[in-house]
Amino acid sequence: MRLTLRQLQIFLAVADHGSTMAAADAVALSQSAASAALKELEGLLGIHLFDRIGKRLILNDNGRMLLPQARQMLDAAATMEAQFHQPDAADAVGLRIAASTTIGIYLLPHMLAHFAQHSASVPQVTIANTRAVAAAVAAFDVDVGLIEGPCHEPELRAEPWLADELVVVCAPHHPLAARDGKVPLADLRQAGWLLREVGSGTREAVEHALLPHLHMLHSAGEFSNAEAIKHAASAGLGLACLSRLVVADLVESGRLVELRTTLPRLQRHFYLIHRRNKLLSARLEFFMQFCRDWAN
Template sequence: MKYSLRQLEIFLATAHHENLTLAAKELAMSQSAASESLKTLEQQFDIQLFDRAGKSLKLNELGQALRVKAEALINQAKALENDFRLHTDIGDIKVGASLSIGNYLAVNIVAQFMGENPQATVSLEVENMTAIVHKVKNFTLDIGLIEGEINDADIDTQFWRKDELVAFCSPNHPLAQRGTLTEADLLNAQWILREPGSGTRQTFDWAMRGILPELSIAIELQHTEAIKRAVEANLGVGCLSKITLEDAFKRGTLVPLAVPSRNFERNLYFILHKDKYISAGIEKWLALCQSPEYVNP
């Protein structure tokens, strides 16, 4: 074999940082050694993986194509090494979750997973759906939990559980006493919504098809809690996942509003890169997420 796993690690770290100094630092080696290893890899196969501009290294088309395969191979090699060392013990897994899932579901799952697997380490990143998909696609995350629909040839999407959005307002809002929104109410309301690119906004826009351009969207915010606070302050009407609102409804700080003319049901999904090696840790994570307490709470 004309290449080593170490050369692939250097290639991938350089592709991630687009800088040899940072790549070498990540791998605890000298910059000169990293540079020489990368140069040797390219010379061995008479190829160029990066476009070089000063100290910046940008993956070219060939580098982009080979990066995915190199990531998959390194992941499998790490899993094999872990199996050699720990038999079937679970190592580190990197999970990404879109905001509603990350803040209201995933934290409890992480706690239970680590309680059941004390040797495991789980890192959790919480961002909007677009960011999570990007990081799964680039192997920065092992698995993602998202709230919206995607169509990407590199991503394997698996159904997880049902969810639904709920419209809501402040107890002091004029609509609070009525409890149900008509089509006219939808058009007259001042909406406080998640930003475009989020799974929640995708579902809301789909549910409002036909009248979406006519809606009055007063505020767009990236964080669920900020939307809840704005609605509590009587600045408008919101629409978020039911899982994010249950406590506020119980306390009476927010009031649910039925919208019989619109369908706010949606699915939550697992996403993995189609070339991702499914380690023992990922298998156990999926099994825990699919247990009745998280699928049918």
């Protein structure tokens, strides 16, 4: 076998950066060495992997076919190296995790503080919306993901992790806050709702919970994080349906009120996700088990 990991590394660098010059900088090689390695790889496979558009190299159909296999092989090689260089499974140095926004801001810091009591280091953390986290796990950019919405990537394994309660809140001076008794569905249908962006797990969970009862949501504003939504709600811009974790502080201080409605109890699940064909190192297994234990 003449195919080398170095050739695959350079192939991925070119795919990510669009040129052999930028790829060479990324992998600390000269441009001539990077170009030669790419040429050798294409020669071994007997195909071209890129189309040249001006000065840029763009993946063609062959390159797109090779891309996930190359990422998988390099990820497995990196996992082997790290596993033997770090024999202590509790040491999370080099471990990469991604969390969707609500988990990453309101839950993960407390988890990692507890994890640090059992480990010499904590993982490197990326926070993004659910869709971006799933994409990062699928591309081997991170080792494991914690998401707050359904996972639609077929190459990922999604394990139900935590149950989360969603509540409907508004400002104390919002007209619906003054209603006696439970707010009926008709009033909720007419209200303006503050929503997360498309691709957010919270947005998908809210739509999944509310649309069967309200049929549509009148948007009063769209925001890229839950923190902005809850402050917009406290300012009176509209209703919000958010995790109890997110709004607990403003409800406690009286800046938000939880509406009593005729809706059923609203719940969603958080999920632990990883690549189906990923080699799970002892460190990754240790961290995932820590997450499972935390849920219990």
